[in-house]
Amino acid sequence: MSVRRGTNLDRVGGFNDAVVLDAIRRSTRLSRVELAEVTGLSGQAISNITRRLLEAGLLRDAGRQRTSGLGKPRTLLELEPAGQYAVGVHLDPAVVTVVVLDLTGEVIARRSVGTPHADDPDVLIDRIAATIEDVITEAAAPRDRVTGVGIAAPGPIDVERGVVVDPPNLSAWHLVPLRDELRERIGLPVLLDKDVTAAASAEKWAGGGGSFVFFYLGTGVGAGLVIGDEVVRGSSSNVGEIGHVIVDPDGPVCYCGRRGCVGEASQPRYLVQQAMQTGVLAQGIDLDDRGAVDAAFARLCSEAEDGPGLAREIVAVLAERIAKVVEDIANLLDLERVVFGGPHWEQLAPLLGDAVRAALEERFLVRSVHPFEVAGTALGVDVGAIGAASLVLDQTFSPNPSVLLPDRELVGER
Amino acid sequence: MSVRRGTNLDRVGGFNDAVVLDAIRRSTRLSRVELAEVTGLSGQAISNITRRLLEAGLLRDAGRQRTSGLGKPRTLLELEPAGQYAVGVHLDPAVVTVVVLDLTGEVIARRSVGTPHADDPDVLIDRIAATIEDVITEAAAPRDRVTGVGIAAPGPIDVERGVVVDPPNLSAWHLVPLRDELRERIGLPVLLDKDVTAAASAEKWAGGGGSFVFFYLGTGVGAGLVIGDEVVRGSSSNVGEIGHVIVDPDGPVCYCGRRGCVGEASQPRYLVQQAMQTGVLAQGIDLDDRGAVDAAFARLCSEAEDGPGLAREIVAVLAERIAKVVEDIANLLDLERVVFGGPHWEQLAPLLGDAVRAALEERFLVRSVHPFEVAGTALGVDVGAIGAASLVLDQTFSPNPSVLLPDRELVGER
Numbered sequence: 001m002s003v004r005r006g007t008n009l010d011r012v013g014g015f016n017d018a019v020v021l022d023a024i025r026r027s028t029r030l031s032r033v034e035l036a037e038v039t040g041l042s043g044q045a046i047s048n049i050t051r052r053l054l055e056a057g058l059l060r061d062a063g064r065q066r067t068s069g070l071g072k073p074r075t076l077l078e079l080e081p082a083g084q085y086a087v088g089v090h091l092d093p094a095v096v097t098v099v100v101l102d103l104t105g106e107v108i109a110r111r112s113v114g115t116p117h118a119d120d121p122d123v124l125i126d127r128i129a130a131t132i133e134d135v136i137t138e139a140a141a142p143r144d145r146v147t148g149v150g151i152a153a154p155g156p157i158d159v160e161r162g163v164v165v166d167p168p169n170l171s172a173w174h175l176v177p178l179r180d181e182l183r184e185r186i187g188l189p190v191l192l193d194k195d196v197t198a199a200a201s202a203e204k205w206a207g208g209g210g211s212f213v214f215f216y217l218g219t220g221v222g223a224g225l226v227i228g229d230e231v232v233r234g235s236s237s238n239v240g241e242i243g244h245v246i247v248d249p250d251g252p253v254c255y256c257g258r259r260g261c262v263g264e265a266s267q268p269r270y271l272v273q274q275a276m277q278t279g280v281l282a283q284g285i286d287l288d289d290r291g292a293v294d295a296a297f298a299r300l301c302s303e304a305e306d307g308p309g310l311a312r313e314i315v316a317v318l319a320e321r322i323a324k325v326v327e328d329i330a331n332l333l334d335l336e337r338v339v340f341g342g343p344h345w346e347q348l349a350p351l352l353g354d355a356v357r358a359a360l361e362e363r364f365l366v367r368s369v370h371p372f373e374v375a376g377t378a379l380g381v382d383v384g385a386i387g388a389a390s391l392v393l394d395q396t397f398s399p400n401p402s403v404l405l406p407d408r409e410l411v412g413e414r
Numbered sequence: 415m416s417v418r419r420g421t422n423l424d425r426v427g428g429f430n431d432a433v434v435l436d437a438i439r440r441s442t443r444l445s446r447v448e449l450a451e452v453t454g455l456s457g458q459a460i461s462n463i464t465r466r467l468l469e470a471g472l473l474r475d476a477g478r479q480r481t482s483g484l485g486k487p488r489t490l491l492e493l494e495p496a497g498q499y500a501v502g503v504h505l506d507p508a509v510v511t512v513v514v515l516d517l518t519g520e521v522i523a524r525r526s527v528g529t530p531h532a533d534d535p536d537v538l539i540d541r542i543a544a545t546i547e548d549v550i551t552e553a554a555a556p557r558d559r560v561t562g563v564g565i566a567a568p569g570p571i572d573v574e575r576g577v578v579v580d581p582p583n584l585s586a587w588h589l590v591p592l593r594d595e596l597r598e599r600i601g602l603p604v605l606l607d608k609d610v611t612a613a614a615s616a617e618k619w620a621g622g623g624g625s626f627v628f629f630y631l632g633t634g635v636g637a638g639l640v641i642g643d644e645v646v647r648g649s650s651s652n653v654g655e656i657g658h659v660i661v662d663p664d665g666p667v668c669y670c671g672r673r674g675c676v677g678e679a680s681q682p683r684y685l686v687q688q689a690m691q692t693g694v695l696a697q698g699i700d701l702d703d704r705g706a707v708d709a710a711f712a713r714l715c716s717e718a719e720d721g722p723g724l725a726r727e728i729v730a731v732l733a734e735r736i737a738k739v740v741e742d743i744a745n746l747l748d749l750e751r752v753v754f755g756g757p758h759w760e761q762l763a764p765l766l767g768d769a770v771r772a773a774l775e776e777r778f779l780v781r782s783v784h785p786f787e788v789a790g791t792a793l794g795v796d797v798g799a800i801g802a803a804s805l806v807l808d809q810t811f812s813p814n815p816s817v818l819l820p821d822r823e824l825v826g827e828r
Contacts, residue, residue, distance in 0.1 A: 156780045165782055211649035223746060227646060234641065234748025235625035238780040241745035246738070249663065256777070324660070329746065331655035332637060334648025363670070366570045366652040368579055 016041060020049050021058065022397040024079055025104070029062045031074035050077060057145075058083040058103065079103050084396060085141040087132055087149040087188070088389025090195060090382070091115070091178075093169035093219045094290065094343075096124075097385040098131045100139040100146075105205055105393060109139035110382060121176045129185035147396065148189035150388035151178060152198035154220070159237040162192045168243075168255065169219050191391060194233075196240040198387030200224025201231050202379055203339050205390045210336045213329050214377070215322075216384075218342035220263045224387075227333060242329070247321035262325055266318055268297035268344065275300045280311045301347040315348065319355035326356055330372055331365050341377035349376055430455060434463050435472065436811040438493055439518070443476045445488035464491060471559075472497040472517065493517050498810060499555040501546055501563040501602070502803025504609060504796070505529070505592075507583035507633045508704065508757075510538075511799040512545045514553040514560075515807060519619055523553035524796060535590045543599035561810065562603035564802035565592060566612035568634070573651040576606045582657075582669065583633050605805060608647075610654040612801030614638025615645050616793055617753050619804045624750045627743050628791070629736075630798075632756035634677045641747060656743070661735035676739050680732055682711035682758065689714050694725045715761040729762065733769035740770055744786055745779050755791035763790055 016039075023038045024030050030038065036046045053059040054077075062078035081102040090097040097112040111131055116123055136146060154167040162179025164170075183190040193201075200214040204226050214224035223240040225232040233239050243263025244256055251260025252270045264270060272293050275281040280303065285296045303311035326338050338356065340349070357374045364372040377383050430453075437452045438444050444452065450460045467473040468491075476492035495516040504511040511526040525545055530537055550560060568581040576593025578584075597604040607615075614628040618640050628638035637654040639646040647653050657677025658670055665674025666684045678684060686707050689695040694717065699710045717725035740752050752770065754763070771788045778786040791797050 156783050158783055225747075227648060232641060232646075232747070235750045236748055236780060236783050238748040238783060239746070241748075241779045242742070244745065244777070244779070245742050328656070328659050328742075331658065332653070332743065332746075333639075333646070334650055334652040334655075336649045363658070365655045365658070366650060369570050369572055369650050369652060 016045065016049055017053060018396065018398055020046070020053065021079070024059065024077060025397055029076040029078040031065050031076055033074055035077070056083070081106065082141075082145065084393070085136075085139065085146045086389040086392035087136065087146060088152070088198070088385040088387065088392070089128060089132065089149060090152045090198070090384030090388060091128070091154065091164075092195070092343075092384070093154065093167065096128055096131065097382055098128070098135045099382055099385040099389055100135050100141055101386065101389040101393060102141075103393070103396075105390065107382065107386060108141075109135045110385070111135050111138070115170075119172045121173055121178075122181075125176075125178065125181050125185065129182060132182075132186055143188075146188060148191065148392045149182065149186065150198065150391040151182065151190065151192045152195040152384045152388040153178060153192060155194050155222075155238045155241060157192060157194055157238065159192060162190070164192075193388070193391055194222075194224075194237060194240060195384050196222040196224035197231060197233060197237065198224070198385075198391060199341060199377075199383045200226050200387070201390050201394065202383050202387030203377060204229070204231065205387075205393075206379060208339065211333065212335055212337045212339055213326070213333070214383075215326060215338050215340045216342040217266060217322075217340065217344040217348065219267075221266055221342075223329060225333070227335075242325060245325050245328070247324060262321060265321060266344070268293050271300060271314055271318065272296045274314050275311065278310050278314070280309075280314065297344075298347060301351075305350050312351070315351050316355065319348070319352045320359070322352060323356040323359035327359055327363050330360065331363075334366055335372070336370065337373035337375055339375050339377050341379070341381075341383045343381055345376060346381075430459065430463055431467060432810065432812055434460070434467065435493070438473065438491060439811055443490040443492040445479050445490055447488055449491070470497070495520065496555075496559065498807070499550075499553065499560045500803040500806035501550065501560060502566070502612070502799040502801065502806070503542060503546065503563060504566045504612070504798030504802060505542070505568065505578075506609070506757075506798070507568065507581065510542055510545065511796055512542070512549045513796055513799040513803055514549050514555055515800065515803040516555075517807070517810075519804065519807060521796065521800060522555075523549045524799070525549050525552070529584075533586045535587055535592075536595075539590075539592065539595050539599065543596060546596075546600055557602075560602060562605065562806045563596065563600065564612065564805040565596065565604065565606045566609040566798045566802040567592060567606060569608050569636075569652045569655060570650075571606060571608055571652065573606060576604070578606075607802070607805055608636075608638075608651060608654060609798050610636040610638035611645060611647060611651065612638070612799075612805060613755060613791075613797045614640050614801070615804050615808065616797050616801030617791060618643070618645065619801075619807075620793060622753065625747065626749055626751045626753055627740070627747070628797075629740060629752050629754045630756040631680060631736075631754060631758040631762065633681075635680055635756075637743060639747070641749075656739060659739050659742070661738060676735060679735060680758070682707050685714060685728055685732060686710045688728050689725065692724050692728070694723075694728065711758075712761060715765075719764050726765070729765050730769065733762070733766045734773070736766060737770045737773035741773055741777050744774065745777075748780055749786070750784065751787035751789055753789050753791050755793070755795075755797045757795055759790060760795075 019039050032046050036043050059077050060080040062076040064073035065076050081104050084103040086101050088099045095112050096115050099107050099110040102108050153164050156165040158165055164176045164178045167173050179190045179192040196216050209229040211227045216222040220243050223242045244261045246260050247262045248260035251265045254261035254264040269287050276283055281296055286292050304315040353374055360372045379386055433453050446460050450457050471494055473491050474494040476490040478487040479490050495518045498517040500515050502513045509526050510529050513521050513524045516522050567578050570579040572579055578590045578592045581587050593604045593606040610630050623643040625641045630636040634657050637656045658675045660674045661676045662674035665679045668675035668678040683701050690697055700706050718729040767788055774786045793800055
């Protein structure tokens with residue numbers, strides 16, 4: 001953001017500030033001499049930049065480093081966790097999660113609330129704003145150190161206008177100007193991006209570079225993409241719509257009118273229905289009661305894990321279908337791995353992970369050139385919210401001005 | 415950019431040369447004053463750079479421009495077509511195409527020869543080398559002006575080692591070091607990339623930026639990708655393997671062992687077989703005779719175009735299947751268009767284009783944010799070879815040092 005400040009000279013300063021902050025973030029702590037080596041900047045430049053960043057409270061001393069020679073020990077520098085905070089909001093049709101990250105990317109406060117099923121989006125936006133205030137208070141983050149709020153929302157979104165267009169599972173939402181509405185309520189800069197893109201960004205921040213797909217299993221499915229260490233957004237930041245890939249022409253009817261879309265076929269509701277039909281679960285579960293469905297789904301998954309039988313077959317069929325989708329994406333994009341996440345991943349993990357691994361070992365077409373890995377997110381169910389906040393932090397650490405495109409800029413008063 | 419200046423003067427020279435050449439290429443002709451405006455370089459720098467490029471024979475005078483004021487008319491500069499040449503080779507299992515492009519990207523000579531079905535790759539490599547020599551001679555391109563040879567090969571490839579790993583339709587090929595073998599024979603720098611990536615690059619060169627998939631319909635199908643004006647290569651340059659997306663669980667058996675893979679289901683061989691079975695074409699066509707199959711396929715397509723009936727139904731079913739694959743890729747990557755090409759595209763174009771357009775109008779999930787377009791390549795059947803040559807020219811015009819990654823660098827003696 002400092003890149004935008006004033007003149008060309010300031011801009012180069014901001015660019016180099018980001019280079020230095022990013023170098024320290026990647027190595028946890030570095031001396032000034034090491035910083036000069038890593039960044040290619042002169043000792044004098046490093047001296048000026050680090051002084052400025054220490055004064056600004058973004059860096060702090062981290063003790064001394066013994067050197068092998070006769071020189072005096074070098075002071076190490078690390079990020080000052082309290083130097084900056086970022087808020088992340090994940091708007092899921094079922095639950096809203098809000099986190100606060102410090103400058104090092106640690107989650108220091110979180111809260112999740114059920115998404116109110118109101119006809120009026122204002123009710124939900126009020127609820128989100130109130131939750132953000134609560135979490136900032138809980139984090140004890142001084143307001144002038146909170147850089148901004150990132151929102152991870154279901155697509156399609158209009159990033160340029162900060163608008164949630166028509167999310168399939170939030171029926172009352174149509175062209176809701178979420179970014180500006182929220183900014184008005186909380187008085188902080190706000191950016192909006194897609195849920196799966198935020199999750200992919202979180203994975204990248206957590207150290208997973210390279211080329212991968214983040215496969216989200218929740219209310220619907222979605223794919224976030226990182227290729228060659230870069231988050232892929234597509235032409236309008238609406239990347240990752242995989243819910244209508246057809247995996248079973250005889251499968252359940254999807255709201256799109258066709259049968260067997262993977263988004264529908266992987267819903268607990270459908271699996272629980274199958275389990276009732278085959279006698280794995282007793283009849284009488286109300287498929288419109290989300291709580292009842294979730295509990296029944298948990299029983300189904302646990303029974304599937306226990307051993308062979310009808311329960312396992314139901315989950316195995318789903319696993320094969322998801323594996324085919326992963327296979328097709330991996331082959332299309334020449335990826336190195338899939339990272340699964342989202343609320344339904346943890347229950348499905350034991351069987352799904354193995355199934356996808358086995359399928360890809362056989363069918364990844366570039367396997368003679370490089371392997372393909374299957375992993376679950378280490379960031380848990382908050383990955384979307386953490387990712388939304390990481391998009392805000394990104395702007396502090398990004399030494400590449402080209403990522404600061406207007407359509408992803410924080411829009412705010414500061 | 416200024417950050418880089420000073421560390422390596424030679425490199426900055428090359429970098430700015432590329433900036434200037436690229437600016438002229440995009441505008442066809444520019445004056446020095448316009449060049450300074452467009453590139454942000456000083457008048458003095460432009461004066462030095464253009465003098466160097468004129469002396470090197472890469473630019474030439476292009477007449478004078480009247481100015482509105484009283485100043486003297488400005489000299490315009492344009493690319494000197496004969497300043498540099500690039501050779502492109504498309505290695506298709508059925509046909510090898512070789513083109514020579516001049517510095518402006520114009521095809522000035524071409525030749526295609528049937529791919530010999532020899533067990534020994536050496537025979538084919540000899541044939542390619544001889545064809546390259548012929549085409550360079552035909553182009554009357556002085557050898558010291560030929561920058562290099564680009565090869566577009568079917569995947570998977572090992573770009574780092576310049577090796578064609580195991581192309582599914584060239585059964586005798588396994589780990590053939592095509593790049594180095596060819597370089598030894600012809601004494602020119604050679605680069606190797608995937609066929610579909612080369613085709614996507616050609617489309618980009620021809621003016622089609624943005625975000626699109628190049629959908630190749632030939633011996634097998636494949637997808638080249640450009641997202642945000644950048645060619646997407648994936649983690650090992652093996653992007654675009656879409657041949658095993660299953661479009662019909664009851665379809666023909668694929669060599670991978672499954673049924674209904676789109677690569678198999680879209681082969682003329684399979685469509686002609688269907689046409690014989692339904693009586694659209696007379697029995698007795700030898701499905702192992704490529705020439706006979708191609709001729710029968712042409713009859714089928716022409717009959718399908720003539721009006722409703724069984725022939726049209728066969729083609730319509732294929733069109734729907736291909737449309738579904740395009741739909742899934744477009745939704746995954748938030749693309750703006752598909753560009754079809756390859757030897758089978760022209761015959762299928764009238765029906766396929768409309769079918770894909772209709773399907774995407776209804777099913778492109780981001781259609782409320784931006785439209786999706788369906789086009790055919792304007793570069794004809796040589797698009798792969800032209801693309802291979804454009805990858806060589808790219809290196810002259812690319813002002814971005816990061817595209818000159820070691821694994822895509824020209825390997826050669828010069």
